[in-house]
Amino acid sequence: MHIYDSVKKTKLPFEPIIPRKASIYICGPTVYDDAHLGHARSSLSFDLLSRTLKLLHYQVTMCKNFTDIDDKIIKKIKESGHTLEEITTHYIDRYREDMRALGVRDADIEPKATDSLEAIESMIQTLIDRDIAYVVESGDVYFDVSKDREYGIISKMVGDDRDNQSRVEHTYFKRNPKDFALWKHCSRESDICFDTAFSKGRPGWHIECSAMIEKHFVGNSEYTIDIHGGGADLLFPHHENEASQSRCATGHEVAKYWMHNGFVNIDGEKMSKSLGNSFFVKDALKVYDGEILRNYLISIHYRNDFNFNEEDLLNSKKRLDRLYRLKKRVTPTKASKPNRAFYKAIMSAMSDDLNISVALATIDEMISYTNDKLDENPKDKGLKKETLANIEFIDELLGIGGKEPFAYFQIGVDSDTKAKIESLIAKRDSAKVDRDYKKADAIREEILAMGIAIMDTSEGTIWEKL
RNA sequence: GGCGACAUCGCCAAGUGGUAAGGCCGCAGCCUGCAAAGCUGCUAUCCCCAGUUCGAAUCUGGGUGUCGCCUCCA
Numbered sequence: 001m002h003i004y005d006s007v008k009k010t011k012l013p014f015e016p017i018i019p020r021k022a023s024i025y026i027c028g029p030t031v032y033d034d035a036h037l038g039h040a041r042s043s044l045s046f047d048l049l050s051r052t053l054k055l056l057h058y059q060v061t062m063c064k065n066f067t068d069i070d071d072k073i074i075k076k077i078k079e080s081g082h083t084l085e086e087i088t089t090h091y092i093d094r095y096r097e098d099m100r101a102l103g104v105r106d107a108d109i110e111p112k113a114t115d116s117l118e119a120i121e122s123m124i125q126t127l128i129d130r131d132i133a134y135v136v137e138s139g140d141v142y143f144d145v146s147k148d149r150e151y152g153i154i155s156k157m158v159g160d161d162r163d164n165q166s167r168v169e170h171t172y173f174k175r176n177p178k179d180f181a182l183w184k185h186c187s188r189e190s191d192i193c194f195d196t197a198f199s200k201g202r203p204g205w206h207i208e209c210s211a212m213i214e215k216h217f218v219g220n221s222e223y224t225i226d227i228h229g230g231g232a233d234l235l236f237p238h239h240e241n242e243a244s245q246s247r248c249a250t251g252h253e254v255a256k257y258w259m260h261n262g263f264v265n266i267d268g269e270k271m272s273k274s275l276g277n278s279f280f281v282k283d284a285l286k287v288y289d290g291e292i293l294r295n296y297l298i299s300i301h302y303r304n305d306f307n308f309n310e311e312d313l314l315n316s317k318k319r320l321d322r323l324y325r326l327k328k329r330v331t332p333t334k335a336s337k338p339n340r341a342f343y344k345a346i347m348s349a350m351s352d353d354l355n356i357s358v359a360l361a362t363i364d365e366m367i368s369y370t371n372d373k374l375d376e377n378p379k380d381k382g383l384k385k386e387t388l389a390n391i392e393f394i395d396e397l398l399g400i401g402g403k404e405p406f407a408y409f410q411i412g413v414d415s416d417t418k419a420k421i422e423s424l425i426a427k428r429d430s431a432k433v434d435r436d437y438k439k440a441d442a443i444r445e446e447i448l449a450m451g452i453a454i455m456d457t458s459e460g461t462i463w464e465k466l
Numbered sequence: 467g468g469c470g471a472c473a474u475c476g477c478c479a480a481g482u483g484g485u486a487a488g489g490c491c492g493c494a495g496c497c498u499g500c501a502a503a504g505c506u507g508c509u510a511u512c513c514c515c516a517g518u519u520c521g522a523a524u525c526u527g528g529g530u531g532u533c534g535c536c537u538c539c540a
Contacts, residue, residue: 009470027540035540042540072538157469157536205538231540236469238539261540262471263533270534299489300479305472305533312478315490322489325503349480357480361488371504375497437499444501455502462503 001056003049003227004303004353006235006260007154011353016226017219017256022058024050025213025255026107027230027238030067031091032076035098036278037264037297037308038231038271044294045261045302045354046229047104051397052350064107065212066092068114069202074192084192088112098281101290102297103399111212113203119211120203121196123249124182128198132248136173139185139199145178148244154258155236180241182207206241213246213254221252228255232262262305271308279308288313289411295320295400301356319364320400321464326367327391327405328462329374329384336385338393342366350397359398366390378458409464413452421452425461428454 001014016022026046029039046062053060068088076087096106113120124141127133132147145151181204186193193200203211217225224246230239239258246254264271266279284293296316300306342362349358370387373380395402410418428443447454447463454463 029540030538038540040540045540070538155469155535232471233535233539236535237537263540265533268533271540303471304479307478312490315478319489322504329504355480357488361480364488368505372506375505432499435499441500453502455504456498457503464503 001053001058001351002353003257003259005257006232006303007258012257014226014257016058017223020058022053022060022227023217023219023225024060024062024227024229025209025217025225026062026064026228027209027234028064028066028107028110029091029095030070030072031088031095032070032072033091035095035281036271037266037281037284039095040098040102040104040281040293041264041297041302041306042229042231042261043099043104044102044297046259048298048302048350048354048356048398049227049229049259050105051399052347052354055347055397056351061109061217062107063109063111063212063216065209066095066110066112067205067208068092068112069192069208070205077192084114088114094282098285101285102281102294103290109216111216113208113212116208116212116215117194117203119215120207123211123214123245124203124207125197126249127182127245130248133182134175135198138173139183139201140173140181141183141198142174142179143182143241143245143248144175145180145244146176148248150247151178151244152240154240154243157236157240180204180206180237182245206238207245209238209242210246210249210254214250219252223253223256224250225255227257227259229259229261232260235260259302261302264306264308266308268307288317291400291403291408292317292320298356298398298400299360302354319360321409322367323363323391323394323401324403324405324408326370326387327401328409329371329378330387330391331405333381333384333388335389335392336382338389339366339386342390343393346393346397356398363394406462411465413465417450421447421450421463425454425463429461 002011003014004011014022024046026042029035043064046064050060050062066088068084073084073087076082077084080087082090092112100106124133127143128135128141130147131144133141133143135141183196183198183201183203185199185201193202213224213228219225228239235258243254264279271278281293292313296313297306299316299319345362346359349355349362352358366387370383373383377383391401394400413421424443424447428440428447431437431439431443444454451466452463453466454461
């Protein structure tokens with residue numbers, strides 16, 4: 001397995017801290033709203049990583065956090081009148097529901113910031129004791145970046161503090177402009193706050209991840225975890241700060257490898273809260289089946305930016321249709337073993353920093369090859385069993401192709417409509433027997449008008465929803 | 467202003483030194499009552515310029531263009 005390390009900016013062989021084990025931490029969502037396509041892409045990227053490592057016989061421990069204390073959540077509390085607990089459990093449930101619809105497997109560990117306060121407090125205290133962090137008069141605790149000589153190695157964003165374009169908040173009580181908050185005091189009793197030795201307040205964003213990683217993973221004298229992942233936007237400042245805190249608190253690096261997934265753009269424009277063009281997963285799921293969205297969102301390499309648009313989505317659906325049409329041809333049968341060369345080619349592609357394009361091309365070639373062979377000999381039992389095994393392998397690795405194939409082509413068609421289609425097809429069949437092709441074609445037009453395509457095969461007439 | 471990414475067929479997209487994968491679209495053919503599906507064939511010299519090399523889409527330098535981060539963000 002080779003992965004691209006976005007800090008070292010090069011592809012490296014994956015050599016875990018403990019042989020055959022892989023510890024992975026992903027920065028999860030702040031739960032104050034529904035998941036958008038960016039969350040989906042990040043989840044899917046690391047879902048693919050996890051599935052690939054598992055098939056390579058690594059014992060994977062995946063940890064993905066929920067940030068459930070944050071300014072935006074507090075804002076939501078004020079707006080809605082609901083409690084923090086009500087809001088965060090609601091959106092955590094919603095997140096899980098949406099990700100499952102996309103075929104993303106749950107993480108093994110899913111810690112919440114509110115469940116990690118002891119670890120957070122203890123890490124901050126360690127930093128204060130070492131004079132790397134300092135408490136200011138208000139009760140806020142800041143991290144002194146000048147105490148960490150290595151600060152900047154993650155993002156290479158050290159730069160010049162006098163830099164006039166910098167948007168870092170300058171406040172008189174900070175030692176350095178780039179110092180960031182580890183702990184924010186609460187200004188009123190009514191605010192969400194937790195009592196600590198330094199002040200009543202709540203954790204800053206960056207410290208949560210550092211504390212949770214230390215809480216849930218052991219590591220060795222050099223690193224705590226193997227892979228730390230997240231969206232490309234988190235590289236700076238979030239991961240820079242996180243790495244620095246962990247380094248200063250533990251004396252070693254937090255992660256051996258860093259992986260960052262690319263962004264989702266909508267019709268060429270960055271999707272973001274501030275642009276107001278966020279595209280929620282739940283809205284996309286109203287129009288497209290989760291598997292079709294998944295197939296589309298994984299079809300482009302995780303490091304590339306993703307330009308979401310309907311035309312490309314429909315193209316990628318056609319590619320998935322091909323897989324399911326082949327599955328139709330080999331169903332029902334019992335799967336044997338996947339074809340060795342096919343298996344090796346796919347795993348080799350995915351082992352190369354998740355080269356999904358090559359994996360998908362290999363699948364396309366397998367589909368064409370098998371269709372060709374089945375045209376020659378439609379009753380090739382051995383080929384059918386192997387092909388089904390190939391498809392089951394694809395489902396295990398990529399999470400696509402797992403549905404019953406006839407059901408796949410009938411998603412969203414109710415039983416009344418199904419009955420009507422079947423009856424029209426029966427009528428058309430008898431018209432065909434009578435060689436009344438005008439009538440048969442008229443019936444086909446009628447079915448087509450319902451958004452259904454039909455095709456005559458040696459096994460009889462079958463239909464698909466368009 | 468600082469840091470960084472990318473630029474390959476109409477569209478999406480692989481390919482990091484040896485003469486351009488795959489999908490969609492299009493054209494031709496086989497199959498079909500006709501279609502659809504399936505199969506076969508056809509369709510690019512890789513943003514520009516210069517250099518390194520026997521040889522470059524792939525390396526170096528210089529341009530041009532697009533995008534991202536530096537503020538909450540996946």
